[in-house]
Amino acid sequence: MHRTQPEAEGQARQPPAEAAVRKERQRRPARRPGRRPQGRRRRRAGDHRPAGAAGRPAPTPGGPPLPGRRPAHGAAAGRRRRAAHEPARPGRPAPRRRVRPLARPARHPLGGDDHIGGSCLLVESGDTRLLVDAGIRPGDTPEPPRDIAAALQARPEAVVVTHAHADHCGYVPALAARLPRLRVVATPESCRLMPVMWQDSLKVMQQRADVRNSYGGSWQPLYDRTAMDDAVTRLEELPVGVPRRIGDLTVELFPAGHILGAAGAVVRAGDRRVVVTGDISGFRQESVDGYRLPDGARGADLLVLESTCCAEKHDDRETRVGDLVSTVADVHAAGGRVLIPAFALGRAQELALLMRTRLPHVPVLVDGMAKDLTRTFESAADLSIFGGNVAPAPRPPAYDSFTEGVVIATSGMLTAGPAVEWAARILPEADSAVLLSGYQDEESGGRRLLDDARGGAPVHELPARHGTRSVPLRARVDQIRLSAHADRHGLLDIADETRAAQVMLVHGVPWKQRGFRQTLDVRGHATARTAPWQAT
Incomplete structure (x- = not known):
């Protein structure tokens, strides 16, 4: 069954009963005044900056995510969560809290950036990491996104799937099998279509493995039936226009045209925003209308724009x-x-x-x-x-x-x-x-x-x-080309309408991207390299 999160998702949890709080305190070991455990950094309510392990350096702006970092968990994390909601005890003033702003969002292309296939973007802020898409690279033997190892190291909380084409969603079952707590978020239509796509992909991979291995090969499908069935249970429907909180990030989907269920994503970290178009088109088709940008996409810090047809001018x-x-x-x-x-x-x-x-x-x-x-x-x-x-x-x-x-x-x-x-x-x-x-x-x-x-x-x-x-x-x-992608002029319209501080091109061919990047520069759009990026 697909899990549909309530509209009020992301609101603060209710504080535990006071008796439970007192019981928890009785279990805590006594500490000497003014001391805290060695190697541990004190976390205050509202402090969302990455904690890291003792002695581990903080990430440099625009640098790759630190391997092995993951959201805080266990008893210490539970105490911090309870402390954030603990009411003041009679006769004692409320605890002083110093609230720090969210960490600046960073974005790392892990696949489908300077090539078409295996789309995968890592977005992170504070202790929260999420992926936008996890597709396969098509071929005689399908392959995962190029830098899938970095995605696995980051241990994202969720993957937000823009649409149900295999080059954007085809690796999700394999990813979910290796990340037991991964959430899979997509539009209701995509949640209906993806299981059919995964089942057919598995069938094709099994057939290709049989043929290849009959000649002495040893290739195996990227996932099995158990992984596929598990991924189906992780699906969370997110209608367009409804914000959803995922850790320190908030995601809002918007219609992207292209195919049924296709959506772009506005990812927020505080007042910072990254817009990811996914595959997008602005013209009406028989089965779907064109894209509709929400107000929250305009003036974003970064527009991640697909560039499949950035060098083409399509006929009417x-x-x-x-x-x-x-x-x-x-x-x-x-x-x-x-x-x-x-x-x-x-x-x-x-x-x-x-x-x-x-x-x-x-x-x-x-x-x-x-x-x-x-x-x-x-x-x-x-x-x-x-x-x-x-x-x-x-x-x-x-x-x-x-x-x-x-x-x-x-x-x-x-x-x-x-x-x-x-x-x-x-x-x-x-x-x-x-x-x-x-x-x-x-x-x-x-x-x-x-x-x-x-x-x-x-x-x-x-x-x-x-x-x-x-x-x-x-x-x-x-x-006879009936492309479902925006052409050169359509992509320029999207950039003009969004008016983001910077534009980064993905899902395209390098030589075409270079020419289109120059066009964007001439039209007054600041462009960012297709590489790791962090908000300034």
């Missing part, structure tokens, strides 16, 4: 949708069928809705993981996708009996899954088409297909379980 979305609809209509009128490989979450549902509203006379099947996720998507979004001309693909597969219409199938980069099986039947058909709707990695099957088609190759090598298989290449092959 309606123009791109029109091109897709026109191509599908032409192929259908000629008696052919269309395969659209699509990412399982977000893109597949968007395409299905477009086909249902723009081409209601064309039959559409949704296959693979996209079929399972669409059912969860409908429930989480209170939205109808299946129905009318759109249906889940039947079992056994209708590879040969479904002779005209559209197939939306995973994987989006044509690397595995039913999309590859459909491509094996459709590519040899001269009246049919394969339309790649999203980004294609340099090593992906989709990119190789595009290169072969543009080069006039008569055959194409499709990926297979053990190697490749050759198929005739007669169908039309094209790419």
